[in-house]
Amino acid sequence: MSGIMVKNITKKFGDFVAVNNVSFDVREGELAALLGPSGSGKSTLLRVIAGLENPDMGQIFLTGKDVTPLRTQKRNVGFVFQHYALFKHMTVEKNIAFGLEIQKKDKKEIKQKVEELIDLVKLNGYNKHYPSQLSGGQRQRVALARALATEPKVLLLDEPFGSLDAKVRKNLAQWIRDLHSRVNVTSVFVTHDQNEAIEISDKIIVINRGKVEQIGNATDVYEHPKSKFVASFVGNVNVINANIKKNYIVITGTKEKIQFKEKTGINFQNIVLLIRPEDIIIKDNSTEDTVPCIINGIYYRGSFYEVDLKVGTNNVKSLVPKENFFKFEWQKGEKVYVRFRKFKIFEASEGHKKVHEMLKQLGYIE
Amino acid sequence: MNKGLKRFVKGDLTVRGIALFYIGLLIILPVIAITTEAFKGGIPNLWKQITLPQALFSLKFTFIIALIMLVINIITGTATAWVLVRYDFPLKKTINALIDIPFAIPTVVTGMMLIVLCGPRSLIGDFFGKHGIEIIYNKPGIILALIFVTFPFVVRSVQPVLIEMERDMEEAAQTLGASKFKIFFHIVLPTIFPSVLTGAALSFSRALGEFGSIVIVAGNIPMKTQVASVYIYGEIESANIQSGLGTAVVLLLSSFIVLIFLNFIQRWSNKYGK
Numbered sequence: 105m106s107g108i109m110v111k112n113i114t115k116k117f118g119d120f121v122a123v124n125n126v127s128f129d130v131r132e133g134e135l136a137a138l139l140g141p142s143g144s145g146k147s148t149l150l151r152v153i154a155g156l157e158n159p160d161m162g163q164i165f166l167t168g169k170d171v172t173p174l175r176t177q178k179r180n181v182g183f184v185f186q187h188y189a190l191f192k193h194m195t196v197e198k199n200i201a202f203g204l205e206i207q208k209k210d211k212k213e214i215k216q217k218v219e220e221l222i223d224l225v226k227l228n229g230y231n232k233h234y235p236s237q238l239s240g241g242q243r244q245r246v247a248l249a250r251a252l253a254t255e256p257k258v259l260l261l262d263e264p265f266g267s268l269d270a271k272v273r274k275n276l277a278q279w280i281r282d283l284h285s286r287v288n289v290t291s292v293f294v295t296h297d298q299n300e301a302i303e304i305s306d307k308i309i310v311i312n313r314g315k316v317e318q319i320g321n322a323t324d325v326y327e328h329p330k331s332k333f334v335a336s337f338v339g340n341v342n343v344i345n346a347n348i349k350k351n352y353i354v355i356t357g358t359k360e361k362i363q364f365k366e367k368t369g370i371n372f373q374n375i376v377l378l379i380r381p382e383d384i385i386i387k388d389n390s391t392e393d394t395v396p397c398i399i400n401g402i403y404y405r406g407s408f409y410e411v412d413l414k415v416g417t418n419n420v421k422s423l424v425p426k427e428n429f430f431k432f433e434w435q436k437g438e439k440v441y442v443r444f445r446k447f448k449i450f451e452a453s454e455g456h457k458k459v460h461e462m463l464k465q466l467g468y469i470e
Numbered sequence: 471m472n473k474g475l476k477r478f479v480k481g482d483l484t485v486r487g488i489a490l491f492y493i494g495l496l497i498i499l500p501v502i503a504i505t506t507e508a509f510k511g512g513i514p515n516l517w518k519q520i521t522l523p524q525a526l527f528s529l530k531f532t533f534i535i536a537l538i539m540l541v542i543n544i545i546t547g548t549a550t551a552w553v554l555v556r557y558d559f560p561l562k563k564t565i566n567a568l569i570d571i572p573f574a575i576p577t578v579v580t581g582m583m584l585i586v587l588c589g590p591r592s593l594i595g596d597f598f599g600k601h602g603i604e605i606i607y608n609k610p611g612i613i614l615a616l617i618f619v620t621f622p623f624v625v626r627s628v629q630p631v632l633i634e635m636e637r638d639m640e641e642a643a644q645t646l647g648a649s650k651f652k653i654f655f656h657i658v659l660p661t662i663f664p665s666v667l668t669g670a671a672l673s674f675s676r677a678l679g680e681f682g683s684i685v686i687v688a689g690n691i692p693m694k695t696q697v698a699s700v701y702i703y704g705e706i707e708s709a710n711i712q713s714g715l716g717t718a719v720v721l722l723l724s725s726f727i728v729l730i731f732l733n734f735i736q737r738w739s740n741k742y743g744k
Contacts, residue, residue, distance in 0.1 A: 156641055176644045183645040189638035193660040202656075203646035234741065247642075254646060 106167045107132040107290045108153065108258055113162035115148055122148040123159070124314035130292055130307065132167075135284045137301035138294045140311035141337065146294045147186075149311070150260050153292065155179050167257045179258075182251030182289070186263040188243045190235040196246050197222065197231040203254040221249040224283070241272040248280075252287065261293035265300060277304050298338045302326065310334050332450040335378045342379045342420040348372040357417030360395040362444065376450045383445040384422035386411065388432060394441035399434055413442060504722065508715040519716030524692050528701035529720055535609065535697065536677040539616040544670050546617075547624025548662070554625070555632040572621050580618055581686025584611060607689030612697065615683040620676050624669035631665040664739030668732060675728040678721055 108130040115123040122145040130136040138146040151157040153164055155176035163172045171179050191199050197218050204214045222228055225245035235243055244264065251259060264280070265273040281304040284291055295301050301308050302322040310317040310325060310333075318330045329335035336343070345356040349371055352361035387394055400419065401412035409424045411434070422442065434440060508516055519525065554566055572580065588595045588605040598605055605611050635658070643653045681699040688695045696704075698717050705714035 154645055156644070176641075177647045177649065179645075180647075181645060183642065185638045185642060187636065187638060189636065189642040191639060191642075191657060202643070202648075206647045206652065236741075250642075250646070 106257075107134065108136075108292065109163075109165035110149070110153065111163045111165065113149065113152055113159045113164070115145070115152055115157060115159050121314055123152065125162070126311070126314070126316050127162075128309050128316060128319055130290055132290050133288045134306045135281070135291045135293070135304065136307040136309060137305035138292060138309050138311055139298060139301040139338070140296065142296055144311045145314035146296075146311045147262055150262055150292060150294050153258075154181050154183050154260050156183075180254065180256050182254070182256035182259040184244070184247045184251050184259070184261040184264050186266050188235070188247040190243055190246055190250070192235055195232050195234055196227060196238070199235070199246055200249045200253050202250065207254065217253060221253055224252075225249045239272075240268050241276055244268065244276060248283075252289070257290065259289045259291040261291065263294055263296070265295075265297075273300075280304065302338070308338075310338065312337070329378075329448065332376065332378065335448060335450070340381055340421070342377075342381060342384065342418075344377040344379065344415065344418045344420065346375055346377055348375060353377070355395060355416045355418065358395070358415070360416065362395060363392055377444070377447045378450060379420070379444050379447040381410070381421045381423040383447065384413070384420060385443045385445055386413075386422055386424060386428075386432070386434065387441045387443060390441045391443070394443045396439060396441050399436055399438045399440060402434065402436055413440075415442065501722070504715070504718060508719045511712070516716050516719065519713050520720060522713060522716075524696070525701060525713065525717050527693050528696050528698045529717060531696065532678060532698040535612050535616065536674055539613055539620065539677050540670055540674050542613075542617055543620055543624050543673050544666060547621065547669060547673075548628055548666055551625045551628035551632055555629060569622050569625050572618050577619055577680065577682030578686060581615060581683035584614055584618070584683070584687050588614070606687050608695060611687040611689075612684055612695065615687050616677045616680060619680055619683055620673035623673035623676065624666060627665045627669035627672070628662050631662050635661055664735050667735050671728050671732050671735070675725055678724055 110129065111127050113123055113126045114121065124145075126145075126149060138149060140146045148157060152159050153166075155164075155171070155174060159172070163170055165171065166179060166181070191202065194202070200218045200221050201214050204217060209217075218231075222231060225248060227242060227245055227249070230238065230242065235246065238246065248264075261280075265277055268276060277300055280293075284304075293305070302325075305322065307319065307321060308325045309319050312333050318325055318334045320328075325334060325338050329338065335341050347354050347356065349361075352363055353375075354361050390396065395415055397413045397415040397420075399411060400414050403410040403412075405423075408426060409429045411422045411424055413420050413422055420442075520529070550569070554562065554569075575583075585606055586592060588598075588611065590596070590599055590604075590606065595605055603610070605614070639657055639661070640653050643657050648656065679699055680697075681703065684697055685700050685703070688697060688700065690696050690700050690704075692701075692704075698721055702714040702717050702721075705711065705717075
């Protein structure tokens with residue numbers, strides 16, 4: 105297969121295992137996100153792909169070729185560093201031309217290519233500027249043009265938007281998405297920002313403590329998280345402790361029950377319900393599948409309202425679309441009812457196989 | 471203007487006044503004094519003093535020796551800074567602290583150390599002497615003394631720049647296909663170059679005026695191993711202040727040129743900014 109293949113990569117720093125037996129692949133032309141908290145090993149993994157770190161075990165294949173024994177110089181990867189790493193003593197055009205000059209390309213050809221790239225990253229007129237004279241977003245674009253100059257088969261970006269302010273960040277992310285579809289280079293970018301990953305990537309590889317937690321597209325990872333970590337790292341989530349009793353879920357600290365749609369007939373202690381804020385529906389009256397709660401706080405968030413609720417001993421957040429909110433005009437301290445439109449059960453999976461199987465069949469766990 | 475601001479400006483003016491007065495008294499006044507004294511007899515007369523055979527030789531000799539020292543110092547100083555920043559080895563901290571020793575040791579002691587180590591009666595001096603090379607009381611001794619005395623300048627000005635230099639710049643060059651050799655010459659060297667020049671200029675300027683260690687190791691033979699500072703000293707000793715003045719003015723002018731040069735480097739390297 106062309107694209108990128110990471111096979112059983114392990115990287116240790118002394119006793120610390122930064123990357124632990126990680127495998128995944130990125131198809132040709134795909135834009136993949138390595139998503140994880142800081143210290144999860146995602147940057148190390150990217151550096152291993154580039155050859156800037158040597159793995160202790162495993163192999164890296166780029167465009168179908170095993171490049172594990174090759175030095176960085178021979179891998180033909182474009183790399184965009186978090187802090188741009190522009191050559192400070194060179195102008196914008198010299199920076200972009202560097203890789204081509206190393207390849208001893210014809211002067212005319214270099215000039216033409218540099219012009220093309222400057223056009224591509226929309227930095228016309230900045231040819232003779234030094235990096236210190238550019239804004240963060242402009243520097244990032246120079247770094248990108250420089251990485252693309254040698255027409256690499258693979259583009260690696262380490263927290264590419266990490267040091268930019270929110271607005272620039274959003275624009276640049278979208279712009280990179282567009283650019284990627286134009287130049288069609290297989291790309292991997294590292295990020296700790298789930299929104300960034302969801303917005304611009306074809307594939308998300310969620311990494312935690314040096315291990316792959318889940319691989320999938322944005323919908324998979326958000327709607328069908330395979331672990332508690334993924335559910336809570338990707339997007340916001342409410343955590344509610346509960347027990348399963350016969351056909352009900354009983355929320356800890358209350359007598360309130362939620363009836364399963366199906367008759368399960370099982371008992372299980374200490375489960376965890378994970379519910380997205382948008383899946384908590386506030387209602388005025390009680391029905392079979394609702395639990396009572398108290399409104400603890402109401403916060404205006406622009407296009408929606410964020411409502412803090414107390415369910416038993418659990419504090420939960422609900423996102424309410426504006427129009428719903430205006431319809432009911434809830435007040436702080438008011439008693440209302442909530443329905444959990446969708447939730448996942450975790451930790452029941454550990455230990456009890458039968459329960460696990462049943463819940464899986466019912467679609468409550470992955 | 472409110473009272474507080476008024477008092478602040480007044481106080482500020484006083485501080486500025488004192489500082490300016492102090493600098494004027496301490497630095498500008500002596501410079502003016504020696505310059506007016508030197509030009510008192512007219513420019514042709516001054517030129518005559520400078521071009522006296524012995525004076526002219528001492529000046530030329532000083533510059534040549536300083537330039538030789540400069541080349542050696544630039545290479546060894548940069549290499550030392552590189553090793554101290556980029557490599558780990560036992561006793562690194564101690565060795566790093568030892569770099570400053572030449573600044574701390576009185577230069578006369580430096581001269582004596584060299585005599586004890588390489589003088590005619592030492593093991594090393596004896597060995598070279600048998601092969602017809604005289605270290606002490608000749609040029610090699612003077613160069614050794616200058617290298618020793620000015621060694622910290624280049625190391626100490628390059629070191630912080632190397633520490634601050636982000637490794638990712640070199641890694642970026644690596645991903646673009648540059649070999650280690652090319653990375654050093656295209657990325658590292660241009661980055662540290664202003665600081666190398668700064669260190670070099672400081673050590674050059676220091677070498678021009680070095681007296682204590684040279685007077686001991688040079689032998690001070692006129693027209694053979696006499697440097698400018700020792701020549702000036704000799705003239706003053708023999709009460710020929712006027713003939714020493716010409717040489718002094720040339721040294722002073724050289725220092726100014728170095729100063730202007732340093733200023734220029736500063737501006738030039740500021741162009742890339744941080």
